[in-house]
Amino acid sequence: xxxxxxxxxxxxxxxxxxxxxxxxxxxxxxxxxxxxxxxxxxxxxxxxxxxxxxxxxxxxxxxxxxxxxxxxxxxxxxxxxxxxxxxxxxxxxxxxxxxxxxxxxxxxxxxxxxxxxxxxxxxxxxxxxxxxxx
Amino acid sequence: xxxxxxxxxxxxxxxxxxxxxxxxxxxxxxxxxxxxxxxxxxxxxxxxxxxxxxxxxxxxxxxxxxxxxxxxxxxxxxxxxxxxxxxxxxxxxxxxxxxxxxxxxxxxxxxxxxxxxxxxxxxxxxxxxxxxxxxxxxxxxxxxxxxxxxxxxxxxxxxxxxxxxxxxxxxxxxxxxxxxxxxxxxxxxxxxxxxxxxxxxxxxxxxxxxxxxxxxxxxxxxxxxxxxxxxxxxxxxxxxxxxxxxxxxxxxxxxxxxxxxxxxxxxxxxxxxxxxxxxx
Numbered sequence: 001x002x003x004x005x006x007x008x009x010x011x012x013x014x015x016x017x018x019x020x021x022x023x024x025x026x027x028x029x030x031x032x033x034x035x036x037x038x039x040x041x042x043x044x045x046x047x048x049x050x051x052x053x054x055x056x057x058x059x060x061x062x063x064x065x066x067x068x069x070x071x072x073x074x075x076x077x078x079x080x081x082x083x084x085x086x087x088x089x090x091x092x093x094x095x096x097x098x099x100x101x102x103x104x105x106x107x108x109x110x111x112x113x114x115x116x117x118x119x120x121x122x123x124x125x126x127x128x129x130x131x132x133x134x
Numbered sequence: 135x136x137x138x139x140x141x142x143x144x145x146x147x148x149x150x151x152x153x154x155x156x157x158x159x160x161x162x163x164x165x166x167x168x169x170x171x172x173x174x175x176x177x178x179x180x181x182x183x184x185x186x187x188x189x190x191x192x193x194x195x196x197x198x199x200x201x202x203x204x205x206x207x208x209x210x211x212x213x214x215x216x217x218x219x220x221x222x223x224x225x226x227x228x229x230x231x232x233x234x235x236x237x238x239x240x241x242x243x244x245x246x247x248x249x250x251x252x253x254x255x256x257x258x259x260x261x262x263x264x265x266x267x268x269x270x271x272x273x274x275x276x277x278x279x280x281x282x283x284x285x286x287x288x289x290x291x292x293x294x295x296x297x298x299x300x301x302x303x304x305x306x307x308x309x310x311x312x313x314x315x316x317x318x319x320x321x322x323x324x325x326x327x328x329x330x331x332x333x334x335x336x337x338x339x340x341x342x343x344x345x346x347x348x349x350x351x352x353x354x355x356x357x358x359x360x361x362x363x364x365x366x367x368x369x370x371x372x373x374x375x376x377x378x379x380x381x382x383x384x385x386x387x388x389x390x391x392x393x394x395x396x397x398x399x400x401x402x403x404x405x406x407x408x409x410x411x412x413x414x
Contacts, residue, residue: 006362007289007361007362007365007366010333010365010366010370011332011333012331012332012333012334013328013330013331013333013365013370014330014331015289015365015370016287016288016289017288017289017290018288018289021199021288024199025199028194028198028199029198029199029200031194032194032198032199034219035195035216035217035218035219036217037217037221040219069330070331070332073330073331078194078287078288079329079330079371080193080194080287081194081199083193083194083218083219084194084218084219085219086219087218087219087220088219090220092149092152092401093148093149093329093401093402094149094401094402096329097329097330097334097335097402098334098335100330100331100332100334101331101332101333101334101335102332108335111335112335112337112398112399112401112402113399115337115339115398115399116326116335116336116337116398116399116402116404117328117333117334117335117336117337118336118337118338119336119338119341119366119367122333122336123366123367124366
């Protein structure tokens with residue numbers, strides 16, 4: 001029997017559950033290694049060579065090299081593990097979140113200052129967007 | 135006898151720590167946020183707690199995917215601030231309370247809560263940001279801390295009900311400790327936020343405030359809220375709020391709300407902060 005996943009219809013969201021964690025184990029452990037300054041230095045010197053030390057899929061390595069965070073999450077990455085990667089790049093949670101929404105940094109920051117993304121129209125896939133009735 | 139006198143809950147956004155550490159707390163963006171804690175700093179200076187049982191979650195700092203404990207209690211004498219990828223925060227070492235921590239572990243395990251015991255652990259922003267918010271920048275933290283780490287990273291976290299009941303068990307444990315200690319319980323994380331995917335930036339002010347109302351007045355019912363409601367209404371990371379139910383479970387059924395604050399945004403997150411006192 002498979003696990004019930006009532007969260008699979010939340011738009012634009014991947015819940016980091018046991019299945020994702022299994023897919024992303026080596027990707028996340030690679031990220032974790034960047035908590036050590038020596039490893040950050042080695043990674044920065046030659047990213048590809050450093051990644052090749054890990055049992056990650058080629059897709060995962062490409063996503064890391066491209067800093068494609070949505071793709072990394074799809075492939076089993078978790079945002080708190082991935083934070084070691086963007087911290088190594090000197091980037092913030094807000095910078096990284098913005099890149100995942102397809103918005104510019106400025107537009108995303110403005111949205112947050114204006115109270116954030118509304119839950120209206122964002123609870124379920126196929127839900128009527130805000131302001132367009134039921 | 136040791137007793138739990140009050141509960142403190144607050145969000146633990148890493149950018150708050152960075153703003154403080156980099157001297158940006160008085161900037162227009164951050165000023166209203168820190169102002170929400172002015173009362174709290176004065177309040178806690180009067181309260182002088184001996185120990186805080188600090189419920190938080192580790193963000194892939196102490197726990198990799200090798201071991202993911204649902205509930206873990208820090209029994210060490212001290213805990214170093216973690217290097218989360220940009221070097222450790224310049225904050226004091228966190229001093230523990232090994233005797234009370236071990237007592238709580240033993241007591242709540244015998245009450246059917248199978249805590250993982252941690253004797254060496256670094257603590258990340260989840261624990262140190264609430265400390266900074268309550269005590270500001272200081273040479274030495276004026277309270278000893280028992281870290282209680284809850285898994286809210288790998289789904290599913292423990293249920294709200296389980297968290298609430300754990301709070302009750304912790305209270306019974308504290309009250310059976312012989313030394314006369316003023317103990318607080320802190321719940322951290324939340325409120326609504328989502329850090330990942332195209333839905334990142336989700337904030338639900340109405341839901342957050344209703345949740346706070348219910349936390350104060352109707353926690354037994356609130357504890358029954360299923361995870362899916364947190365995920366839909368408060369974002370994928372909003373489910374951290376179950377940790378506040380551990381704090382609430384350790385307090386009286388009727389509490390006195392001495393402070394309540396809500397602010398949007400801190401980076402990607404809605405910040406909530408509440409102080410509840412026992413013995414009204």
